[in-house]
Amino acid sequence: MTYEQDPTKRHVHYALTELADECRHMTMFGRLIEALGERPYKQGFVLHNLGRVLPLVLRGPSVWVAALIGEEIFDSIQRATMHDERLQPLVRQVMSIHVIEEARHIRYAREDTVRRLERSPWWVRELSRLVVGAGALLLQTVLARPEMYKRAGLDVREARKAARTNAHARQFRAEGFERLRSFLAEQGLIGGPTRVFWHLAHVHPDGTEVRLLGPST
Ligand SMILES: [Fe+2]
Ligand SMILES: [Fe+2]
Structure with missing residues (x-):
């Protein structure tokens, strides 16, 4: 896309900077996994x-x-855990580098979301609600992978069940979602039928944690 655009424009410079940042992040996380003697988790x-x-x-x-x-x-989640002294110093360092560099990506994405929504028709807003609700549900799924329990030597079924019903884990995730949830709510991006996705993701669309719903699939 940048190929088609004016290379003197600040938006183009920003897009190139973010691309470069993400290339370095992939390298950084790849090197971290290697340094820890691990293998990456493959997506299904x-x-x-x-x-x-x-x-x-x-x-x-x-x-x-x-x-x-x-x-x-x-x-x-990285902000909440990067100061945890039980983590290896290398992991903490990588997390803090990532938090610092992601701050500008998040700010730009938020500002451009507001700009674009202002000049979008109603159906674009509805589509965005759908994408963000489905995305929230998807992310709750990928945050805990069965494979990670297996590698830790745990019984996968038991570990998943324990994680699903763990009030602390659920609260921690709800807090992780809260900053984004409140921004999306301010922009009118949480509402209508897509609220059901947020409930299924165990994040209350109005900002309080959903009561424990028991094991789900
Ligand atoms: Fe990144
Ligand atoms: Fe990023």
């Missing part, structure tokens, strides 16, 4: 191909809300 068929298709179908504010779901939730 559906998620892997969703990652291929989404960039082709998302347009306008939906692009940014999808990016915010991906970036802000991890950012909140």
Whole structure:
């Protein structure tokens, strides 16, 4: 896209900077996994191909809300854990570098979401609501992978059940979602039938944590 645009424009400079940042982040996380003697987790068929298709179908504010779901939730969790002294210093360092550099991506994505929504028709707003609600649900799924319990030597079924019903884990996630949830609510991006996605993701669309719903699939 940048190929078609004026290389003197600040928006183009920003797009190139963010691309460069993300290239370095992939390298940084790849090196971290290697340094820890681990292997990355592979996505399943559906998620892997969703990652291929989404960039082709998302347009306008939906692009940014999808990016915010991906970036802000991890950012909140990284902020909450990067000072934890039980973590290896290398992991903490990588997290703090990522938090610092993501701050400008998040700010830009939020500002451009507001700008684009102002001049979008109603159906674009509805599509953005759908993307962000489905994204929230998806993210809750990918935050805990069965494989991670297996590698830790735990019984996968038991560990997943314990995690789903763990009030502390649920509260921690609800807090991780809160900063983004309140921004989206201010922009009118949480509402209508898509509220059901937020409930299914165990995040109350109005900002209080959903009561424990018991094990779900
Ligand atoms: Fe990143
Ligand atoms: Fe980013």
